[in-house]
Amino acid sequence: MHRGRTIAAALAAAGILSATAACSGGAQQPPSPTATASAATGTTAATLPATPPGAQARWLLGAIAHPPIPAAAITAHFDQVFLTKIPAAQLTATLARVNTLRPDAVLTSTSEFVTLAVSLNGQPETVSVSVDARGLINGLDLVAGTPQLALTVPTTWAAVDRQIQQAAPQTRLLVARVSGGGACQTVHAVDATTPAPLGSAFKLYVLDALARAIAAGTVSWDQRLTLTSQLTSLPSGELATEPAGTQVTVLQAAQDMISSSDNTAADLLITLVGRTAVESAAAGTGMADPALDTPFLTTRELFVLKLDDWPALANSYLTLNAAGRQAMLTGTIDRVPLSALTVAAEKAWTQPRDIGTLEWFASPADICRVYASLAALSRQPGLAPVASILAINNGALSLDPAHWSSVWFKGGSEPGVATLNYLATTRTGQSYVVSALTANPSAPIPSTATAQLIGAIKAAFTLAAG
Numbered sequence: 001m002h003r004g005r006t007i008a009a010a011l012a013a014a015g016i017l018s019a020t021a022a023c024s025g026g027a028q029q030p031p032s033p034t035a036t037a038s039a040a041t042g043t044t045a046a047t048l049p050a051t052p053p054g055a056q057a058r059w060l061l062g063a064i065a066h067p068p069i070p071a072a073a074i075t076a077h078f079d080q081v082f083l084t085k086i087p088a089a090q091l092t093a094t095l096a097r098v099n100t101l102r103p104d105a106v107l108t109s110t111s112e113f114v115t116l117a118v119s120l121n122g123q124p125e126t127v128s129v130s131v132d133a134r135g136l137i138n139g140l141d142l143v144a145g146t147p148q149l150a151l152t153v154p155t156t157w158a159a160v161d162r163q164i165q166q167a168a169p170q171t172r173l174l175v176a177r178v179s180g181g182g183a184c185q186t187v188h189a190v191d192a193t194t195p196a197p198l199g200s201a202f203k204l205y206v207l208d209a210l211a212r213a214i215a216a217g218t219v220s221w222d223q224r225l226t227l228t229s230q231l232t233s234l235p236s237g238e239l240a241t242e243p244a245g246t247q248v249t250v251l252q253a254a255q256d257m258i259s260s261s262d263n264t265a266a267d268l269l270i271t272l273v274g275r276t277a278v279e280s281a282a283a284g285t286g287m288a289d290p291a292l293d294t295p296f297l298t299t300r301e302l303f304v305l306k307l308d309d310w311p312a313l314a315n316s317y318l319t320l321n322a323a324g325r326q327a328m329l330t331g332t333i334d335r336v337p338l339s340a341l342t343v344a345a346e347k348a349w350t351q352p353r354d355i356g357t358l359e360w361f362a363s364p365a366d367i368c369r370v371y372a373s374l375a376a377l378s379r380q381p382g383l384a385p386v387a388s389i390l391a392i393n394n395g396a397l398s399l400d401p402a403h404w405s406s407v408w409f410k411g412g413s414e415p416g417v418a419t420l421n422y423l424a425t426t427r428t429g430q431s432y433v434v435s436a437l438t439a440n441p442s443a444p445i446p447s448t449a450t451a452q453l454i455g456a457i458k459a460a461f462t463l464a465a466g
Contacts, residue, residue: 049106049396051260052135052238053114060129060137061103067096079131079138101127107451109396110411111236111260113139115451133235153455157188157463163456164190167418167449168438172196174364175460178423178431182376184368187432187464195292195361196437199412200236200261201419202293202360204370206269209281210254211377211386213273221251221385225268229338233300234345237262251385258410259392263299270298282362286369292361295326304336306353307344318357352416352441359417364435371408371423371433390423396454399424399461418445420453424461434460 048054059077063069074088083091101118108115113130130139154160165171174192176184186192213219227239227246234240239248239262248256253269256262270278275296283290297305305314317328362370378386387406395409408423418438425431434457438445 047106047398048103048116049109049114049393051109051111051114051393053112053129053131054109056131056135056137057103057114057116057127057129060140061101064095064098064101068092069095077137079134079136082136082138082140103127106396106398108454109393110413110450111262111393133238133241135238152452153462154459160188160456160459160463161190163452163459164436164438167436167453168440168445169442170196170439172364172435172437173460174368174433174435175464176365176368176433177464178368178372178375178433182372184365184372184433188460189364192364192435193288195289195363195366196419197355197359197414197417197439198362198367198437199359199414199417199419200263200266201362201367201410201412201421202296203257203261203266203412204367204374204410204421205282205285205293205296205360205362206266206273206278207254207258207386207389208285208370208373208377209273209278210250210269211374211383212281212284213277214250215377215380215383219250219272221249221382223250224248225250225253225272227264227268230334231264231267231271231300232338233263233267233298234303234341235263236260237264239264239268254385254389255392258389261410261412267298267300270296282370285366285373287362287366289361291322294322295329297329297360300341301329301333302358303345304333304341305358307347307349308336308341310353314354314358318354350415350444352414352443355414355416355439355441359414364437367421367435367437368433371421374408375423375431395420395422397422397424397458397461399458403427403465404461405429413445413450415444416440416442418450418453420450420457422457422461426465430465432461432464434464 048058056077063073069092071088071092074091075083103116103118105117106114107117107126113128115126115128118127128141129137132138152163154163164173171190172192172194173190174186175188176186179185210219214221224247227242227244229244232240237256237260239256253265257265257269278296279290279294282293305317317325320328374386374390377383390408391406393409394407395411397407397409399407403426404424405427406425410421412419416439419436421435423431423433436453436457438453
């Protein structure tokens with residue numbers, strides 16, 4: 001689960017752009033992603049993620065290589081709020097000063113932004129591109145003189161632990177082998193049985209509940225869902241910008257929920273299968289303490305609690321038992337209109353809010369068990385899409401394809417929370433899970449920490465399988 005960030009636009013003295021703008025709607029969709037991106041003068045290329053920010057980064061790299069960028073292209077790819085800060089003509093002139101821009105590595109990738117290590121005019125730098133709910137660029141950080149962020153890949157378990165523990169004050173890690181019978185066999189662990197906030201990784205449980213409903217014959221992949229104002233949440237994801245009455249299939253909603261962490265898609269599916277079905281699925285996967293997620297919140301409900309009259313409304317909710325919380329959700333929280341939530345969302349939410357009490361919770365060991373459950377479900381008749389859904393976005397892990405045949409990923413974040421959760425399978429058919437859950441109740445977790453987590457996780461897979 002993500003919320004857009006508002007940062008003042010500015011131009012660096014060197015003439016290289018550093019700017020972001022508030023989230024807003026737009027009419028254009030991002031270009032269709034392709035396999036790689038490269039600059040005209042580069043000799044290597046980094047594989048960019050098949051996400052909206054990845055697609056826009058790919059377009060931007062190509063456009064910079066063939067200046068000047070037409071004004072029509074600028075307006076088609078950049079958010080209008082961004083362009084009120086930096087007009088198209090000024091942006092074109094600034095980007096024209098970039099002689100060469102070669103992508104070298106993906107450092108961080110989410111549904112909202114991508115950060116790349118690049119060679120900028122022959123010097124190592126970083127570039128970040130973020131997008132709004134429609135996939136238009138609303139943030140660009142391309143700053144000359146900034147040291148390149150190295151994606152450090154440790155070589156020992158002790159180094160893995162140190163690198164993960166540098167990310168946040170609270171860190172939990174599990175590296176496990178998944179047996180043929182679906183059991184999680186610990187290879188390496190740090191506080192792996194203690195529950196922690198998940199962010200959007202909770203959507204793994206929604207997918208599990210959905211797969212169980214399809215297996216039972218009560219739901220089908222091609223069944224159509226209709227968007228209403230009551231079921232519309234806030235971004236991330238594009239469904240939040242679609243009008244009421246828009247229809248999507250269950251399959252499309254599931255793909256969007258996992259690959260681009262679409263919050264509205266998640267809420268559509270929770271409503272379809274029922275809140276209690278998701279709670280039952282969480283317990284059925286072997287979650288150690290499912291009561292922590294009872295009642296199981298929709299993303300819109302969490303947004304209301306963290307944005308509308310915070311902290312008073314949240315404090316009232318937290319004083320109640322499970323039955324009282326369910327009554328408050330039905331009688332108060334779910335009645336907050338989308339217009340009021342949208343207005344509340346305009347206020348910056350940049351610091352952690354109740355992440356230890358108002359979130360979705362599971363331990364790394366629980367995450368391994370839900371991945372094992374999803375793997376077993378994916379092998380049942382009619383449930384093969386479960387595997388393809390989880391493999392759309394590999395979370396910028398970039399494991400060696402000579403040794404690894406597939407990667408499943410679901411991450412999650414909000415201010416103070418960053419989680420990265422993977423299941424990867426070797427060419428010989430052995431699956432491993434690495435779940436890293438980090439939290440900081442006092443401050444946001446920087447994107448640099450996420451990049452370092454990815455490096456540690458990559459090392460963990462290599463060490464586990466080696």
